Amino acid sequence: MLSLFLAVYSIQLSAGEAVNIYTYKVTYNETGSLDEGGSCVCSITLPNNVFPVERMEYLEIYSRELNFTFHQELLKVQKYERSITLYAQKLKNLTQTVDVIQYGRASISELDFEVLRVEIYEMESLVLQLRTSLGSSNTIVEKLYLEIKNISAIVTQLESYDQTNVLAVRREINTLRKRLQDCEVEANPTLRHPYGSCDHGGLLDVSKPLIVQTNWRGISYTYGTWGRDPYPAPNKKEVYWVAPLATDGRVLEYIGLFASYSDLLLYRSSSTIRLRYGDFGDGSGMTMYNNSLYYNCYNSKYICRVNVDTNKLERRALTAAGNNNRFSYAGVRYQDMDFEVDESGVWVIYATEESRGNMVISKINSTYFTVEKTWVTTQYKPGVTNAFVICGVLYATRALSTSREEIFYMFDTKTGKEGSISIMIDKKLETIQSLNYSPADHKLYMFNNGYEVTYNVIFKPQ
Numbered sequence: 001m002l003s004l005f006l007a008v009y010s011i012q013l014s015a016g017e018a019v020n021i022y023t024y025k026v027t028y029n030e031t032g033s034l035d036e037g038g039s040c041v042c043s044i045t046l047p048n049n050v051f052p053v054e055r056m057e058y059l060e061i062y063s064r065e066l067n068f069t070f071h072q073e074l075l076k077v078q079k080y081e082r083s084i085t086l087y088a089q090k091l092k093n094l095t096q097t098v099d100v101i102q103y104g105r106a107s108i109s110e111l112d113f114e115v116l117r118v119e120i121y122e123m124e125s126l127v128l129q130l131r132t133s134l135g136s137s138n139t140i141v142e143k144l145y146l147e148i149k150n151i152s153a154i155v156t157q158l159e160s161y162d163q164t165n166v167l168a169v170r171r172e173i174n175t176l177r178k179r180l181q182d183c184e185v186e187a188n189p190t191l192r193h194p195y196g197s198c199d200h201g202g203l204l205d206v207s208k209p210l211i212v213q214t215n216w217r218g219i220s221y222t223y224g225t226w227g228r229d230p231y232p233a234p235n236k237k238e239v240y241w242v243a244p245l246a247t248d249g250r251v252l253e254y255i256g257l258f259a260s261y262s263d264l265l266l267y268r269s270s271s272t273i274r275l276r277y278g279d280f281g282d283g284s285g286m287t288m289y290n291n292s293l294y295y296n297c298y299n300s301k302y303i304c305r306v307n308v309d310t311n312k313l314e315r316r317a318l319t320a321a322g323n324n325n326r327f328s329y330a331g332v333r334y335q336d337m338d339f340e341v342d343e344s345g346v347w348v349i350y351a352t353e354e355s356r357g358n359m360v361i362s363k364i365n366s367t368y369f370t371v372e373k374t375w376v377t378t379q380y381k382p383g384v385t386n387a388f389v390i391c392g393v394l395y396a397t398r399a400l401s402t403s404r405e406e407i408f409y410m411f412d413t414k415t416g417k418e419g420s421i422s423i424m425i426d427k428k429l430e431t432i433q434s435l436n437y438s439p440a441d442h443k444l445y446m447f448n449n450g451y452e453v454t455y456n457v458i459f460k461p462q
């Protein structure tokens with residue numbers, strides 16, 4: 001007699017697939033008896049003669065193997081699950097790294113090297129100029145000269161093998177360059193004027209550009225604006241703001257704030273403002289003053305103000321102003337309203353149908369967020385590339401070539417008189433997205449095709 005136990009194990013895997021395992025057990029019922037000859041005869045009764053016992057045994061072994069294999073696989077699945085968790089974590093980390101690169105926090109492009117080389121070359125020539133004009137006895141300049149020589153050598157070395165360190169050196173160079181730019185003015189007492197004061201005879205010149213870096217969202221964000229709040233809240237020492245527009249060149253949604261120049265260089269923002277959907281801005285005319293952002297509310301004739309600490313938003317109608325890309329600047333779209341800050345506070349530059357598209361400038365009362373006074377100029381707004389205000393004087397620029405811009409027009413709100421001037425601005429890339437003046441450091445902040453660039457402004461003696 002053969003009895004057969006068939007057990008079916010159904011094991012449900014987490015993946016939803018069922019695996020059945022068959023186990024067989026074969027027993028023989030033997031009956032022994034003695035025959036006439038005294039021989040022992042064992043008869044095995046098999047209910048089915050053709051039942052393949054060998055195959056059965058084989059199956060038994062096979063099932064054991066199968067069970068073994070299954071458990072091995074199960075173990076593997078558990079191992080994979082652990083691996084998958086690890087890989088997911090790695091992927092997440094990698095995504096973060098890519099984000100960092102994408103948003104320009106660590107972008108290393110060939111251009112960076114190019115810019116680096118140009119910067120070093122420019123610094124060297126600037127220091128050499130300073131050396132000549134001040135004499136080799138000036139220890140600060142001598143020290144800078146040595147430091148630049150050192151850095152130049154380091155960069156050449158780094159370029160060949162270590163790209164990541166180039167960023168660190170770039171930052172060092174920027175800090176040095178800034179000191180150098182400042183030194184240029186400091187070295188010449190007649191050019192030195194206290195920050196925030198208007199005791200000078202107006203704009204004399206603009207220095208060579210200092211390419212600070214690519215904006216924090218990355219070089220693909222070519223549109224935007226940036227600057228420095230010259231009048232930050234009392235608990236804040238410095239505030240730099242960087243507002244790259246969406247890649248459509250229109251929507252203002254994100255503004256990065258930085259608590260110091262070195263934080264700016266390290267892309268270490270103290271906060272990132274994200275405007276709510278209904279509170280978006282239009283174009284790159286934004287500015288920041290007294291802890292508040294001033295901008296053209298999206299697709300409207302309204303001006304918006306947001307306090308960056310309380311998020312309180314205020315709106316005022318500027319009903320006469322052209323909007324929705326009606327009177328933007330040459331080369332940039334949707335900058336119908338351009339907010340500027342000078343020694344006396346906030347201004348807004350725009351154009352109206354009544355002025356036939358000529359520039360109109362209004363003083364904003366920053367206490368009540370109201371329009372205090374308005375002046376109409378005779379300069380067609382779409383004919384200028386950008387504008388800024390220093391000590392109540394509006395200055396406008398136009399492009400002379402892809403690498404040269406000219407400050408060619410001025411309008412003095414104190415006298416209501418306009419005039420022409422000619423001060424050259426070198427630009428690194430073709431399009432000026434925005435120009436903002438900061439009375440806190442006498443610098444122009446230019447957003448140049450995604451790059452943050454500064455210039456020192458130099459004033460005439462009174």
Ligand SMILES: *[C@@H]1O[C@H](CO)[C@@H](O)[C@H](O)[C@H]1NC(C)=O
Pocket residue numbers: 001029030
């Ligand atoms: C063996 O077979 C006999 C007769 O068919 C039966 O009585 C007995 O219970 C069987 N023994 C076993 C262990 O199956």
Ligand SMILES: *[C@@H]1O[C@H](CO)[C@@H](O)[C@H](O)[C@H]1NC(C)=O
Pocket residue numbers: 023064067068071
């Ligand atoms: C299958 O294998 C596992 C581990 O190797 C063992 O614990 C289990 O008892 C086996 N199952 C059967 C039905 O043989």
Ligand SMILES: *[C@@H]1O[C@H](CO)[C@@H](O)[C@H](O)[C@H]1NC(C)=O
Pocket residue numbers: 086089090093
């Ligand atoms: C992911 O990043 C975190 C924090 O930087 C780190 O602790 C962790 O080891 C990283 N994980 C992997 C898998 O690289």
Ligand SMILES: *[C@@H]1O[C@H](CO)[C@@H](O)[C@H](O)[C@H]1NC(C)=O
Pocket residue numbers: 143146147150
């Ligand atoms: C230049 O580099 C040398 C050696 O690396 C160092 O000793 C020297 O102090 C550096 N000079 C300056 C001005 O940084």
Ligand SMILES: *[C@@H]1O[C@H](CO)[C@@H](O)[C@H](O)[C@H]1NC(C)=O
Pocket residue numbers: 345365366367368
């Ligand atoms: C705003 O207007 C009020 C009332 O005319 C005036 O007292 C105040 O000084 C003005 N604020 C600024 C910042 O000019």
Ligand SMILES: *[C@@H]1O[C@H](CO)[C@@H](O)[C@H](O)[C@H]1NC(C)=O
Pocket residue numbers: 290366367
């Ligand atoms: C600066 O902001 C504070 C707080 O919002 C306000 O009380 C003050 O009047 C503002 N000052 C100017 C000059 O706008």
